[in-house]
Amino acid sequence: MSLDSVTEDIKEQARARAEEIRSDAEQRAERIVEEAEQEAEEIRRQKESEIERQIEQEREQRLSSGNLEAKQKQLAARRQTLEEVRERVEDALVNLDEETREELTRELIEAAITEFEDVETAEVYGRSDDEALLTSILEEYDSFEYGGETDCLGGVVVESDASRVRIDNTFDSVLEDVWQESLREISDELFEEQ
Known part of the structure; x- marks a missing residue:
């Protein structure tokens, strides 16, 4: 090689x-x-x-x-x-028309006075525009007198110093109770899901 x-x-x-x-x-x-x-x-x-x-x-x-x-x-x-x-x-x-206002006011007074059976006197307060109506209705009751005005839509507040009882039967309180009880139903009716 x-x-x-x-x-x-x-x-x-x-x-x-x-x-x-x-x-x-x-x-x-x-x-x-x-x-x-x-x-x-x-x-x-x-x-x-x-x-x-x-x-x-x-x-x-x-x-x-x-x-x-x-x-x-x-x-x-x-x-x-x-x-x-x-x-x-x-x-x-x-x-409300006068007749309906009187009818409802009478019913609210009647419902309130049942709480004052043992009371000698009680005062009834109402809307200032209802003074004449209240005075007229209260003439039918011995132990109840018009006490003056209260800020409300109508109806009455009845109270007695002797029994320390105060009943709020104003349209406002009734409306509030009905409103709270019916709010869901009212809402469902108004806002029905389509």
């Missing part, structure tokens, strides 16, 4: 080895690039998923906030409507 052939053989081995190293390096580089691309893809998917979750969460929060605001506005509107209905009822009570 000649020196040229040994040299050529070494060069050939070196080229083969260099080719093998280059090939291995390329394969490793390809794997590294592939792994990096996979890792980048995974990071991208995670970020997309994270962003989608954030978007969904923000959407849910805004939707929830919007629903809450709408419900608050709806409740405020319902409260306003109920207040208006009550004001109309109060106006109707203030503006």
Whole structure:
């Protein structure tokens, strides 16, 4: 074997080895690039998923906030409507015709005086516009006299210092009782879900 052939053989081995190293390096580089691309893809998917979750969460929060605001506005509107209905009822009570006002006032006095059977005297208070009516009705009762005015829609407040009893039979108190007992029914009637 000649020196040229040994040299050529070494060069050939070196080229083969260099080719093998280059090939291995390329394969490793390809794997590294592939792994990096996979890792980048995974990071991208995670970020997309994270962003989608954030978007969904923000959407849910805004939707929830919007629903809450709408419900608050709806409740405020319902409260306003109920207040208006009550004001109309109060106006109707203030503006009752004389016959109906007298009839209701008599009934309220009768209901109150049952609590004062053992009392010698009791005073009856009412709306200032009802003084003549009350005075007229009270002439029929020996132990009861008109005591003056009280701020109310109508009806009477009867009280006696001797028994320390006070009966509030005003239209206001009756309306309040009826209103509280019937509020759900009134609300259902006014705001019937369609």
